[in-house]
Amino acid sequence: MTPNQTDRIATQVINFLVLIVVLILFFLLGDIILSGFPHISWHFLTSPSSSFSAGGGIRDQLFNSLYLLVLTLIISFPLALGSAIYLSEYAGNNWRTGLIRTAIEVLSSLPSVVVGLFGYLLFVIEFHMGFSILSGAIALTFFNLPLLVRSIEGSLHAVPDSQREAGISLGLSNWRTIRGIILPAALPGILTGIILSAGRVFGEAAALIYTAGQSAPILNYSNWNPTDSSSFLNPMRPAETLAVHIWKVNTEGVTPDAVSISAGASAVLIIVILLFNFGARAIGNHMYKKMTGGK
Amino acid sequence: METYDLSQNHIVTPPEEIALSTNQLQVYYGSGSRASMTDASLSFPRFQITALIGASGSGKSTYLRSLNRMNDRIARIEGEIMYRGTNINSPKVNVYEVRKHIGMVFQKPNPFAKSISENITFALKAAGITNRQELNERVETSLKEAALWNEVKDDLNKSALALSGGQQQRLCIARALAMKPDILLLDEPASALDPISTTKLEVTLKELTKNYTIIIVTHNMQQASRISAYTAFFHLGHVIEYDQTEKIFQTPEIQATHDYVTGNFG
Amino acid sequence: MDDIQHKLTAPSKASREDVMGRIISYTCIAAIIILVISILYFITSRGVATFTANHVNLWQFLSGKEWNPGTLNASGQPQVGALPMIVTSFSVTILAALVATPFAIAVALFMTDIAPKNGAKFLQPVIELLVGIPSVVYGFIGLTVVVPFIRHLFGGTGSGILAGTIVLFVMVLPTITSLAVDALKAVPTYFRSASLALGATRFQTIYKVLLRAAMPRLLTAVIFGMARAFGEALAVQMVIGNAALMPHNLVTPTSTLTSQLTTNIGNTIMGTLPNNALWSLALILLLMSLVFNLLIRYIGKRGEIKS
Structure with missing residues (x-):
């Protein structure tokens, strides 16, 4: 075989493999959308779930997912921001920084089920917090932190050093320079990172089944008192999320219409994550344009 | 490159009032023991422009950035920097105050990603000036001093990043002037600018000597001879010669200086 | 003059701000470090209880084929042989990586060298989207499409290593591709x-x-992909069958470390042997993720392109 023949065959092989992958992708997306969309209805989105009879909705699960996401971001964003500032602005180039980076890498490589089990052990059991939104949010924080730290650090790093010099040359403290100059300049990147991480948090289930729990008690959406046990805002109640719900109805096998519920719920999950992805891009671009004066 | 005797030097002390002086300044980068700047002892006259010239790597920028402690994070600096009777190269000194008195403008224009007026007011607000009227006044005065006012007075709320390079650099000067410093350090401020902007900048700098002491690093010898009263020639981390600009460019004492200013260098 | 000298040496608002900034950022990073240490500590201390408190022999744990922590075997020892889970976990991981790698490299080559324009424009966003699909969705599709298909072809339940491999293959494909x-x-x-x-041809x-x-x-x-596959819990749990049995072929129900954990940790009582044994499985997971991490670092260090 001449080199040219080999070349042609190799290219064909590669194209063939790519074609298969593309087919798989189409099948996946098609399957989720085609089998899921027919089940999405106003009724599906606004009625509570039912375990033993058909026709249940996902209202509480959807709300739980969003509420958990918000709580997780409230806990993880300040921590991640502070850590990212440390790494990008204060850390020297030495063994200590190396060790810290290794620790963060280890955290990011832990399987989410292990992180979830740790949350279960420490918060649900040792701290007697029980299966609760708060336990879940803390577990998700662990899972979310390394990614968030990395993306924020990247955005801070992308701000040129000349901006830092400009700040401190005016007699500003480093902290003031970081807060007033570097952070605003890094904001588009930071926001994009947060929204992308939100997508991951939204779809996560393994870290939640033993922290936020697998039950969705009936919620009272008119009770705004977070300390009341029936209030939808109560962070100490167990909360099954959308992703956990998909898992549960499929593994327990007691819900008669498990397949259609899962199909609908999967489609909702994917749509929300898609929205997050597009949103991240749109907001990033918009802010970038605004800051550079449209140039 | 011809090797010169680096210990041979000729350094005068200007008779004028001295705004800032250094005594045996040594700069070490990283953890190394080799000095990037050796025994620099210079005195800068008040309300004059002093130019620091020399080839790349001669240590002139390193020296300049040490004067307001901008090199603190990356270098170890020994020796004295005397300002108003205080050695400001001491760990006890409040570097933030030092930098308020000794401002700096950099090689590349580095305006903040904020509006033109915010670029100027940001550091003022941080320094505790909150009166709206005073802030507006400072914006106007500093922009006028930097000869930018007429070009931007209607666009004060526009992003500074939309300005041209020359305008950005003059905004950076205005930003530094708004802090009412004593001394202004300029690190090759014209190297990223076109000839017209450069001329404008030089005129502006000359105007500024009414109220400010200026120390400027430049690659451009014509520029040094056009605007400065005194010139220091740096070579391989040593100050070789420091005297009145005219003297440096016409009858230098040291061979290395002569070779450099006549273009017979390296 | 004295006033200026005083200003130059006295601490100001700026110095106080800087102290505060340092305290804030140092606290945040310290919190993360404490977190990592406590995860390692808690999982390890739970995981070794099987061997210290319940006196299970480590080797028997790793090589035993019978997993039935509630009962004792003929010699009076509890039946905690984790080998079936270990074998299954490694099988699905390695098989998924083996299948996914050629596809991932082909797609990556297509995007970088064969059709960089269209390839990147079309495939890039799709790959990114696929990385973001939650694992339960993959598990659900595995359960409703892959498992019935295998059942149809080979009989039995359809669950098993083959189903797990297929699901993981699709899951790690985008990960490996984007890194490739x-x-x-x-x-x-x-x-x-x-x-x-x-004069070399493109190939x-x-x-x-x-x-x-x-x-x-x-x-x-590829190792990143394997780490993800090894640690993946729910998608695999939904299609693997969850029977703690030694896999004899690719289409009988079995169980991975993660699936065993998720299925049973809620059904055991803290501090008992069946519970401790599960924490030991979690410890294996933890150690393997550290091994993957080390491998990635080691290869990364050796493989930097020098130019």
């Missing part, structure tokens, strides 16, 4: 132009120059 794209992009363009200028360039230069990073990409 980075790996190929990191090879300087002049490597390619030099080879093509010498020769890809095979002899590109893949070799990018090899360490490609390996890292």
